[in-house]
Amino acid sequence: MSKYKLDNTYRAIVLGGSAGSFQGITKILSSIPDNFELPVIMCLHRLKHVRNGFVEALSIKSTKPVTEPYDKEKLKRGKVYLAPSNYHLSIELGNNFALSTEDMVNNSRPSIDITLETAAYNYKRRLIGILLSGANKDGALGMKAIKERGGLTIVQDPNECMIKTMPESALEATKIDYVLKIKEIIEFLIELDKNYK
Amino acid sequence: MHNIEITDLKKLTQMVKDAYGYDFTNYAMSSFRRRVNRILELYNFTSVSNLIDKIKVQPAFVEEVVNEITVNVTEMFRDPSFWREVRDHIIPNILLNHKSINVWHAGCSSGEEVFSMAILLREMGISDKVKLIATDLDNSILNKAKKATIPIKNMELNEKNYIRFQGSASLSKYYKEQNGHAVLNPALVENVSFRKHDLVQGGIFNKFDLVLCRNVMIYFNQNLQNDVLKKLHESLFKYGYLIIGSKESLIWCEIANKFIVVNNEEKIYKKIRE
Numbered sequence: 001m002s003k004y005k006l007d008n009t010y011r012a013i014v015l016g017g018s019a020g021s022f023q024g025i026t027k028i029l030s031s032i033p034d035n036f037e038l039p040v041i042m043c044l045h046r047l048k049h050v051r052n053g054f055v056e057a058l059s060i061k062s063t064k065p066v067t068e069p070y071d072k073e074k075l076k077r078g079k080v081y082l083a084p085s086n087y088h089l090s091i092e093l094g095n096n097f098a099l100s101t102e103d104m105v106n107n108s109r110p111s112i113d114i115t116l117e118t119a120a121y122n123y124k125r126r127l128i129g130i131l132l133s134g135a136n137k138d139g140a141l142g143m144k145a146i147k148e149r150g151g152l153t154i155v156q157d158p159n160e161c162m163i164k165t166m167p168e169s170a171l172e173a174t175k176i177d178y179v180l181k182i183k184e185i186i187e188f189l190i191e192l193d194k195n196y197k
Numbered sequence: 198m199h200n201i202e203i204t205d206l207k208k209l210t211q212m213v214k215d216a217y218g219y220d221f222t223n224y225a226m227s228s229f230r231r232r233v234n235r236i237l238e239l240y241n242f243t244s245v246s247n248l249i250d251k252i253k254v255q256p257a258f259v260e261e262v263v264n265e266i267t268v269n270v271t272e273m274f275r276d277p278s279f280w281r282e283v284r285d286h287i288i289p290n291i292l293l294n295h296k297s298i299n300v301w302h303a304g305c306s307s308g309e310e311v312f313s314m315a316i317l318l319r320e321m322g323i324s325d326k327v328k329l330i331a332t333d334l335d336n337s338i339l340n341k342a343k344k345a346t347i348p349i350k351n352m353e354l355n356e357k358n359y360i361r362f363q364g365s366a367s368l369s370k371y372y373k374e375q376n377g378h379a380v381l382n383p384a385l386v387e388n389v390s391f392r393k394h395d396l397v398q399g400g401i402f403n404k405f406d407l408v409l410c411r412n413v414m415i416y417f418n419q420n421l422q423n424d425v426l427k428k429l430h431e432s433l434f435k436y437g438y439l440i441i442g443s444k445e446s447l448i449w450c451e452i453a454n455k456f457i458v459v460n461n462e463e464k465i466y467k468k469i470r471e
């Protein structure tokens with residue numbers, strides 16, 4: 001019996017992280033099966049104005065290529081996406097991405113809140129949000145939006161986080177379904193994926 | 198976030214279009230919804246219908262709404278490697294066959310992109326050969342652009358970009374600090390023509406050798422992007438260049454086959470068919 005309540009109705013996974021999350025992210029990306037079904041949309045705080053390098057660094061460790069979507073690119077199953085530097089990444093009506101240069105939110109562009117909130121608006125209960133280590137509260141309101149629309153929320157166990165402000169802010173802002181270590185998040189994703197096979 | 202439904206947004210765009218002629222009906226919903234949410238918060242409206250009522254009774258308010266809905270964030274020398282490409286390849290290439298160049302900055306916002314171009318041209322020593330036209334939908338941001346003054350807090354980033362662009366001087370050579378603003382040397386922009394122009398509803402008003410429309414169409418849905426791209430195409434001379442934002446693409450657009458990719462990384466295209 002699984003300790004998680006899982007089914008195959010989810011349409012996407014959004015993953016946010018900031019300071020101290022890089023290792024966790026690469027562990028996750030190197031451990032999910034290469035035929036993982038759901039699209040994974042990552043919004044990570046990154047060095048400003050460094051356009052290249054990061055996506056390559058993530059791709060090397062990942063079982064699947066990581067790409068930065070273009071504006072209005074169609075979301076596809078099984079792909080791993082990363083919010084590009086200096087743009088906010090939203091999910092647009094019709095299952096497309098949309099980019100924007102709006103003001104920073106929580107001092108960040110891309111802002112995790114924006115990616116999570118627009119994904120929640122679009123996918124409603126069929127969305128899983130995961131928030132990892134980080135030094136500010138970006139992502140907390142996004143997780144709240146996911147919960148309010150019936151989606152599933154997971155944060156990295158603050159005790160495991162290099163910097164726990166981010167998951168703790170989310171825990172304060174809303175109900176979090178699972179508080180997990182990176183190892184367990186990987187277990188969760190692998191089990192989830194079995195529902196799609 | 199207020200709970201804003203798509204139907205609320207449709208009511209708003211329809212009303213603004215019918216009464217004032219601004220057409221946001223085909224803007225990308227994700228950012229448009231956030232912009233409307235921002236207006237509700239800024240002016241303490243409780244709902245979109247509140248906002249609609251206010252625009253109805255106070256016509257002047259619509260200009261403020263337009264200013265808030267458009268996203269005006271911009272930088273000087275944004276994507277420095279792109280500006281190097283313009284300086285080292287694109288402009289020299291155009292000059293091979295032309296004595297003078299017509300450039301259009303479509304969606305120029307507060308002018309930073311135009312200022313960058315003016316500086317680039319001056320450093321190339323060809324300012325007198327190039328005519329710059331800069332347009333935007335938003336009146337208040339155009340007025341700002343005409344003043345050519347930039348909040349000093351933005352200059353750190355602009356300087357960084359300029360250094361990565363590898364300009365031949367120091368950016369500080371081109372402005373004076375005054376009351377917390379960088380006031381650009383007026384000679385830089387005296388020949389720039391700033392005008393109001395709506396990419397959505399406006400017609401073709403000139404032909405250009407080079408059109409920059411960066412980070413403007415990301416606020417449009419795909420249908421509108423297609424329509425506007427047709428206009429940009431028509432506004433270009435054959436073999437003229439079109440430049441879009443670094444995260445935009447022509448791949449999905451209907452007239453992609455009328456362009457060739459000159460530089461995919463910097464999103465530089467060339468018109469090869471009428």
Ligand SMILES: C[S@@+](CC[C@H](N)C(=O)[O-])C[C@H]1O[C@@H](n2cnc3c(N)ncnc32)[C@H](O)[C@@H]1O
Nearest residue numbers: 267271304306333334335395396397411412413
């Ligand atoms: C984010 S700014 C881009 C500034 C600059 N090109 C850059 O890349 O830094 C987008 C601009 O497009 C303008 N815009 C939006 N809709 C427009 C329309 N229908 N016609 C003309 N300009 C429009 C906005 O007012 C805003 O100033």
